[in-house]
Amino acid sequence: MKFFIIVSNFFKDPYSTIRYVILKRINNRLKKKFRYQYKIDSYLKNKSLFETQYYDLENLINLIKKIKPKYVLELGGGFSTIAMCYALDFNFKKYGIRGKLVSYDQSKHYLNLTKKILPPKFSKYVSFKFSTLKLKKFNNQYVSIFSKIIIKDYNFIYEDRFDHKKTRIGADILFLERKIKSNFSFVVDGHRFIVKFLIQNLKKKYFIETNKLFFRTNFINQIHK
Numbered sequence: 001m002k003f004f005i006i007v008s009n010f011f012k013d014p015y016s017t018i019r020y021v022i023l024k025r026i027n028n029r030l031k032k033k034f035r036y037q038y039k040i041d042s043y044l045k046n047k048s049l050f051e052t053q054y055y056d057l058e059n060l061i062n063l064i065k066k067i068k069p070k071y072v073l074e075l076g077g078g079f080s081t082i083a084m085c086y087a088l089d090f091n092f093k094k095y096g097i098r099g100k101l102v103s104y105d106q107s108k109h110y111l112n113l114t115k116k117i118l119p120p121k122f123s124k125y126v127s128f129k130f131s132t133l134k135l136k137k138f139n140n141q142y143v144s145i146f147s148k149i150i151i152k153d154y155n156f157i158y159e160d161r162f163d164h165k166k167t168r169i170g171a172d173i174l175f176l177e178r179k180i181k182s183n184f185s186f187v188v189d190g191h192r193f194i195v196k197f198l199i200q201n202l203k204k205k206y207f208i209e210t211n212k213l214f215f216r217t218n219f220i221n222q223i224h225k
Contacts (some may be wrong), residue, residue, distance in 0.1 A: 019213065023055065030054035040086050043119050044079050049110075055214055056189055057083035060158060064088065067185055067224050068095060069155030074103040075146065075172055076161035077114040077128070080189075084158065085122035101126040102154075104146055106133050106161070133164050136171070139201060143171035153182035160189040169197050177203050183221045190215045 031054055035041035038061075044052045060080055064072065064087035072084055081103050088099040103126055105111040111130050118126065131146040144164035149172065161170050171194070173186055185206070188195050195217045199208065206219040 022213065023053075027052075027054050030058055033058075038086055040082055040119065043082050043117055046113065046117055048113055049078050049117075052079055056080070056216060059214070059216065059218070060084055060187065061087045061090075063185065063187065063218065064099070064156060065090060067156050068097050069099050070097065071152045071154045071156075072099060072101045073149070073152075073154045073157045073176075074101060075157070075159040075170070077103040077105050077111065078160075079117075080158060080160065081114050081126060082118060082122065085118070085125045088125045089122060099125065102129060102150060102152070103127070104129045104131055104149065106131060106146065106163070135164065135166055136175075138171055138174060141169065141197065142167045143169040143174075143197070145170070145172045145175055149176070151176075151179050154180055154184050155182060157184055157186035158189070159186065159194075160191075169194055171197065171201075173198055174201055183223050185221045185224045186219050188217050188219070 031041060034044065034054055034057070044057075057079060060083050064084055068091050072088070074081060074084065081101070084101055088101060091097045091099055103114065105114070108130055111128055115128055129150065131148045133144045134147045136143055136145055144167050154176070157173065157176065159170060159172060164170070170191070183204070188198065192215070195210070198219075204221070206221055207225055209218040209220065211217070
């Protein structure tokens, strides 16, 4: 049945169908890595969350292993929280670097859900925070940001949210750039309209890696290349 649905969709939208098939194969291959090498796949299953996108989690793990951040900020938690805690645990065991993740969510429901699925052994690496969103004007454009974020010298930031009723643009990065003294790299998962707005308004220079297959963009600070 699934085969016929894919064939039918191909005639309607060939690009999206081919992309779906490719991503499915990549995801299935990476799933084995998360199960047998990382040993965290059993925690990456919950019907209340989106389907696990292993290729995005792998990107986060690889970047954190490379950058070796002391402080990580996550804006919108979920399976990504587990993946980044795994990477911080890896860095501590291999390099003795005890990184800390501060994970924000604007939904108490999803915040509590992420707490429940987090492996107990990773709890020492993460601090969970709730904050509402607020509307701000930035260069004549209404954007949303978290109302309150603890400012630290973050080395890596992951943003995966845009859900304010009055604007699709989550622009926390632009305000954090002006408050955080340290240089940081960051990832925006999907949300190409946010990426476009950020590129137009960022103050610092980054190596921008946009992956059109995975719909994500890595903004790598020059010190992390």
